[in-house]
Amino acid sequence: MRIQPTSFAFTLLLGFLAAVPYSGIDINLPALAATGATLGASPSDVGLTMSAFMLSLAVAPLLYGPISDRIGRKPVVMAGVALFAIASLACAAADSLWMLLICRFVQGGGAASTTMTFAIIRDLFDETIARAKIASVVIAVNVVTVVAPSAGAALLAVGSWRLIYLTQAAAGSVLLLAVLLGFAETAKIAAAGRLRPSAVIADYRRVLTNPAALAFILVGAAGGATVFAYVTGSSLFFIGVVGLRPDQYGLIFSACSAAVMCGAFIDSRLGRRGIAPTTVLTIGLVLLFTVASALLAMTLAHWTPPALLAALLMAVALAFGLSMPNIMNATMQPLPDIAGAVGAAAGSIQMTSGAIASGLVATLFDGRSALSMTAVMAAASLLALLLYLLFARPAVRRLHPAPALTPAQ
Incomplete structure (x- = not known):
């Protein structure tokens, strides 16, 4: 079976x-x-x-x-x-x-x-x-x-x-x-592997000192913080400020979830067409930061039409859907022998960063605008983009350098 x-x-x-x-x-x-x-x-x-x-x-x-x-x-x-x-x-x-x-x-x-x-x-x-x-x-x-x-x-x-x-x-x-x-074991378990505290600590030391794994964990955490900020702040703004009913807000939330699905589907299709994950991830993170920055600029200008704000939040969700499969895939690649520890560290750090972002949005909410949401989103998305460009992508290039050209080439 x-x-x-x-x-x-x-x-x-x-x-x-x-x-x-x-x-x-x-x-x-x-x-x-x-x-x-x-x-x-x-x-x-x-x-x-x-x-x-x-x-x-x-x-x-x-x-x-x-x-x-x-x-x-x-x-x-x-x-x-x-x-x-x-x-x-x-x-x-x-x-x-x-x-x-x-x-x-x-x-x-x-x-x-x-x-x-x-x-x-x-x-x-x-x-x-x-x-x-x-x-x-x-x-x-x-x-x-x-x-x-x-x-x-x-x-x-x-x-x-x-x-x-x-x-x-x-x-x-x-x-x-x-x-x-229905599930067969997938892990390649080493015969000498034993569950000792020192071994667990050593595993996490390997994760946190591996440049590529750590860089992508942090990129994912910053990207996740962007989304947690929108999840918390959107309900505060649309229900508390705009005055939408919960069921009306639910439609916006569902539309954003559908946008994440759409982004992930597009990434899957692009992968089948041979488009490099680095290309899609760059596009996704640039889009994430651009839209979040536009939302912050609109808020600072005191111009936040609810329909336009909802549309831009859907664009944020689309960018997240494009980015996240590639972030998780890249996070898991460098240390296949301790993939469980890598995934655990990534999940824990992302959940912690999301909780911090959510707390900041709720604490700084002024009851009149979406400023706390858009400010945290813009900061977190900028951090994700910078971490990727300055640390994650260079780490991948060091792991997989381009082949040198021969004189005939």
Whole structure:
């Protein structure tokens, strides 16, 4: 019953696994007020459950990565998905905010195991095919991002917020069964590899001292911070300043998610046509910075027509979709023997930078404009572009120098 890695079903399984952390955030958004009403807490206090989930997402991969390099990807993913399902049941049964906070932290720790998806892709495929697979995974993640809030609202309408967690438990159980029956181990485990603290530290030292891997990790973190800033700031601006209803804002959010999918699809098609990933990544990061800068200039000029602002945010999302598959692919290439540690470091740093960007946007929001959002977006996108041009691209050229020309050439 093994699923062939080259099949669409395998790509779909990887996409669903990679989407677990995001679904754990988005599907719960419509239920914050209802959860608070049951537990005797304010919606803002219940919002701390999102912070607990994201904190665990940032920390747990640092454990999973080195473990998966030594005992394999499959047992790590299975244990994590099982923990996600059990913690989801515990969330559904929580009778206090503190209990829900603890359960959400554990749930996030389980969901974090699915960040091994990119290490699995690196295990199985060469650079060209991996680029297309990562693009497909990005598309799947954003499909879930589009669907999850509406699914959460529908579940809340027919049941309660507890039904949302029960649904997450059921989804986790289905994924666990799919991994158990359809997934074969992909990691090349060294016979001498042992899980010692000193070995784990050595792995992360290798990641953080490898010029190419570290440079692309930081580029991805800065690009991710740009998107986290828009996710946080767009809701504050469109709902809090413009006065859109949540369902109206949901259409904008869905359109931006569709733009990410479109960018990833375009990148995949360009890869099949032989367009170099460096070319696409350069275009994506330049577009990201250009649009973010235009948004900042519009905000400073006090000219922010909502329709134009939404269109430019879609362009930001498109640029992110173009860039991210190439960033992740390049991040995983230099150290294939510890791909789990590389992916874990990348995911943890990106989640941390995203949380910082989101916090800055929320803290600096003035209640009247989109300035906090556009300023953080412009700064983060500029940082991503500079890190790529000054560090990441030169590091790749040093690793893969152009062949010298012979006199006959």
